[in-house]
Amino acid sequence: MSDDSFDVIVAGAGPAGSACAYALAREGKNVLLLERGDSAGAKNVSGGRLYTYALELLEPGMYLRAPLQRRIVREQVMLVEGRRATTLDVADPAWGEGVPQSHSVVRASLDAWFASEAEAAGAVFASGMRVDGLIEENGRIAGIRVGEDEMRADVVVAADGVNSLLAQQAGLFPDVEARAVGVGVKETIELPDSVINARFGVTGEEGVARVAIGCTEGISGGGFLYTNKGSLSLGIVFNPEQAAANGRQIQEIFQDFKEQPSIAALIDGGTSVEYGAHLVPEIGYHGIPKRLHREGMLVIGDAARFGINTGLVIRGMDLAIVSGLAAARAILQEGTPTGPAYLSQLEELALLPTMRAYAEFHGIFGISRIFREYPALANQALGFMFNVDGKVPPPMLKKLLAVVKENVTFRQLAADAWKGYRSV
C-alpha cells in the first residue's frame, strides 16, 4: 500500500459504511473507513431497531458479538386521540427464538462496535475526518479530499447519510427534497430494567417496539418507542413540509406526545439523557435516486435513500447493512464494471425486490385522515363500547355510525379505502 492510496475509501462509519468496510477488509482489500464524528456513532443519538437477518447475511453469528439491546417480542400499535389511546399489542415469543427477528439498538454503541469490527478485520479507521470533496480525473472519481490531504482509491463508497454531500458533488443526484424525508426527533430516557420489564410486560432481555399514530396533530408522521437495556428510545417522525405549514414547533408536538397519559405513564420517573434530531428517507422505492453509481463511486445506505415504512414496520439499518455488503461484493468481483455489479447485488440480496414489493405503500400516508380522523374514530368507537354510566345506552349500531359520521363522510371513507387498497 502506498502512503496515499487505498483500494477502497468508505466515507461514513454508520451501519452501511462499516458493513462495507468489514466485508472488503476481511477479503484482504486495503480499506480506509472515514468518520466525520469524533468516534463512530458520535453523530447519532438514541436508537431504533435492527432486523437481525442483515448482520446474518454479513456473517452468520456476528449479531452475537454486537452490543444489541433487547430482542423484540412484542409489537404494538398505538392510536392516539388527545388523552385517549387504543393500543394493539401483538406478542409472539417466536420472534425472540433462535436468531431473533430484531433487536432494539442504541446507535452510539452499535456504530462504535461496528467500526471496531471493520478495523479488527484490517480496515484503517479514522474518525474526526470529514470528507470535504472528491478527486475527479478523466471522468471518474479517483479519491477524496480531507482538509489539505488528498487520498486516492480505486473506488469511493459514499455512506454519508441521507443528505449525501458526496453524491451531490459527484453530480449523481441533488440534495434530498422535503417531501422525500421525515424529520425525526428522539430522546433516550433512562429507567431501571426492572421498571421497564414491569411496565412493558417483558422479562430478561425481551423488548417491545411501538409505533403510534394520531400524535402528530394531523401531520403525516408518527411516534415510536423502543425498549433498550436501561433506557427507552422515544421519538416522533414527521413530514417537514406539513410540519412547517402547521406552524407549531416540532419539539412542542414531541413534548405533547411525552405528556400523553399512556406515554407519560411509561416514561414516568425516567431521566432524559440524550436528545437529537435526524432526517430519515421516507418514501421508499420511489425515493431511490436513478443513479447510485458512477465510475469509481458507489452510494449506499441512507445516502442511497434505502428505507421502508409500511406504517407498522420501519426499516433502514438492515437495508444499509445489506447495501454495504452488496457494494463490497461488487467491488470484489474483479473484471466486471462495479456499478452494474452493485445494482445486481442489490437485486440478488433482495434489497431492491423487497423495496419494490412495498413501492406503493407510501400512498397510504397520502390518506391524511390516517393521522387524525381514523385514530379518533377508533378511540371514540371503542370508548363508547366500554362506557358505563348507569343510563340506558343508545342503540349500538346507531351510535357507532354517528361516531363515524362525526369524523369522516362516507365518500371520504370510500375514497380512502380505495386509496389504501391500491397502495397495498
Added chain:
Amino acid sequence: MPNILVCYKWVLDEQDIKVRPDDLSLDASRAKGKISDFDRNAIEAASLLVEAQGGNVDALAFGTQALKLSVKDVLSRGPNRLTWIGDASAEGADAFVVANVLAAAIRKAGPYDLILCGEGSSDMFFQQTPVRLAALLGLPCVTFVQKMTWADGVLTATRKLPDCTEEVRVAGPAVVSVLGEMNKPRIPSLKQVLGAAKKPSEELPLSSLGLAPGDLEPRAVRGTPKGFLMNRRNIVYKESDAAANVAQLVASLKAEGL
C-alpha cells in the same frame, strides 16, 4: 537539533462526567478518555519546535491499560515513537508515584535534551509531576512556560508569573512544564492519523523499571470526590407591575435570611 521527550496523561474527559443527583457521587461511566489538556500543548510545542528546526520527539505515558486508546491520538500529533507503561496501580497513583515511574523510564530510554510536560493534569492538577521529575533526574526545571525557543543547546523560555513574565535561559537538558496559552494543539490531519499507525509504540511493564515497592506507594490518597449541584428555588416573579415583583423578591430574600 534537540531530542525531546513529551510526557502525557490519559484522563477522563471532564465534560462527560456527571453528578448523580441523589448522592452527589460522580458518574464517569460514560466518560471517554483524552490526552490531558496542557499535555496536548506540550506535545504541540515539541512537535512545532522539531518541525521548524529538526530533531526528534518521543512520547512517554504512565497510566492504566486504557492508555492503549491514546496511542493513535498521540502519535498523530507529531511524536515519532511512544513508550507507555500500563498498570492497574496507576489508577490511584499520585504525583510522587507518577514522577518515580516516569523518571525510571527516562533513565532507561534517555538522555533527552528537553523533557516537556503539561503544567498540571486536567483531572488532578497537582502541578507536581514536572518538578518532582526534574528533582529525581537532577535536572533544572522551568515551569509556567508560555513561550519557548531552542538554539545551540540552550532553551529560552518565557514564564508567566502572577504579576509579570520572566524570561529564563537554561542549557539543556531540562524539564519544562507548559501552560495552555503556549499554542493551539492541532487537530491531526488524515495523513497524520494514517502515519501514526506506522509509528512504533512499545508497552513497558511496570515491573521492568526496577522500582522499589515504596516508590509505588502513593503519598496522597484520594478520597471520594463529590459533585456540586446548584440548588435553585425556581421562583419566577412575573406580575406585570415591576415594582410588585421587586417587592416580592426582596420579601422572599429576607425570608431566606439573605
